[in-house]
Amino acid sequence: MEVLTGRIIYAGKATGRVLASDKPIGFFGHVDPETGIIKDKEHPLLGESISGRVLVFPHAKGSTVGSYILYSLRKKNTAPAAIIIGECELIVAVGAIIAEIPTIDQIDISQLQTDDYVEIDGDTIRRA
DSSP states (O other), X not given: OEEEEOEEEEOOEEXXXXXXXXXXXXXXXXXXXXXXXXXXXXXXXXXXBOTTSEEEESOEESOTHHHHHHHHHHHTTOSOSEEEESXXXXXXXXXXXXXXXXXXXXXXXXXXXXXXXXXXXXXXXXXX
């Protein structure tokens, strides 16, 4: 089992299948909070649901309203199980904290691929 370690943004435990992108993700206007489906027509994950997945991406883009979208996703049970982000900024940090989504950054995200199964515990990621 491969182990990766990063910096905790919001501590927690989570398990699940990875949904990975090498492109930034914007939450406001780009992710439907009702369904968790990415609706950004320019994004390679267009049509994919982040709900219950371990969302992996390099950094966020867009408005600070993205923090509220993460919170809204949690309230509607469409949030990702966890977030692994190359470099976290305030949009994702605030959203992850208020939505209580386990989040880790400072990870080489190229080591994680869509459909990898991972277990997250604090700052540690274990990939089966």
